[in-house]
Amino acid sequence: MDPNPALLLDLSFRVLVAILLGAAIGLERQWRLRSAGLRTNALVSVGAALFVIVGAVGIEGSNADPTRVAAQIVSGIGFLGAGVILRDGLNIRGLTTAATLWCAAAIGALAGSGMLLMALIGATAIVATNTLLRPISRWVNLHTGQKKAGTLELDDDSSTDYVLEVVTTDKSEQRVRALLLQAVDRPEYTLRSLDIRPGKSSQMKLLAGVSATHSGDTDGLQLAVQRISLDPKVTSSRWWPADTDD
Structure with a gap:
């Protein structure tokens, strides 16, 4: 059964917010030439929002369980994140991008559940983490002189x-x-x-x-x-x- 016009408008707005916030998160990744960029993060966000909407609105009766759908998103996005993690000798690439995809799914789930303000706050925190903490990370690496060996940090000079x-x-x-x-x-x-x-x-x-x-x-x-x-x-x-x- 189709939802009433008011509910349909509300759900459409949730999906739109999920797309915009996911794109904002992916824009930073694409600007840094990472494998998962604007479209990938936007799709992950809107997909999570749609799954949450299906669990909350599309399924009725005793089988309705939005929390179960959200739990499956958390575990399922790990397979997509694993695809952007690459091992190159002793170096491991793509960890931050994979974590960003996981966070984009969380933003989509928040938007799909109607927690739009929390989704906006979360997206802002993710973008700020990927941008503002970058110089701090470089400063720590430079002053600790750590080299990457497996999961250790890598000095910029190497x-x-x-x-x-x-x-x-x-x-x-x-x-x-x-x-x-x-x-x-x-x-x-x-x-x-x-x-x-x-x-x-x-x-x-x-x-x-x-x-x-x-x-x-x-x-x-x-x-x-x-x-x-x-x-x-x-x-x-x-x-x-x-x-x-x-």
Whole structure:
């Protein structure tokens, strides 16, 4: 039986809030070139909201148990989170992204149950944790001098992940993209991601996530920047170490 118009409007608003908050959480992940970005977190959030709505409204009678549906979301999202966790030698990647997906499901469950203010507070706390605590984490790593061995923290100086940024015009984006891919096509590097973002004044920003086989091997990146900078359509190019625990 379909719900009355007032209930349908309320449930639709809950789903909309779940999408917006999930997208806000995923925007930070996608900005940092992580595997689970804006759409993934938005889908996880809205999916959790829909499951909660089904348990609370769609199922009637003695079989109705919203808490059981929420419990299944908590355990089921772990399989999706495991897909973004990768082991690369002694390094483990994707833990923060997997935890963010788990949190996005919690935000969707809150929105689906009608706790919209709590969902907003939770989403704000998640985004703040992924952004504001990042410099604190780096400061702790720098002053404790810990190296990553399994689950230990990694000092920034020994990072094997890098981001290569190239800024060009929108008309030259395809040619510069090919030049960028050719520049990082080296045996000691592995291209993990390529993101293209609009910039100011009809400019395009190309961001390539690159992993080095050996820690501290940046000579090839420096050479790539020099080669790309020779192109007259390239406004700027640079590289910097990326975080490995996300």
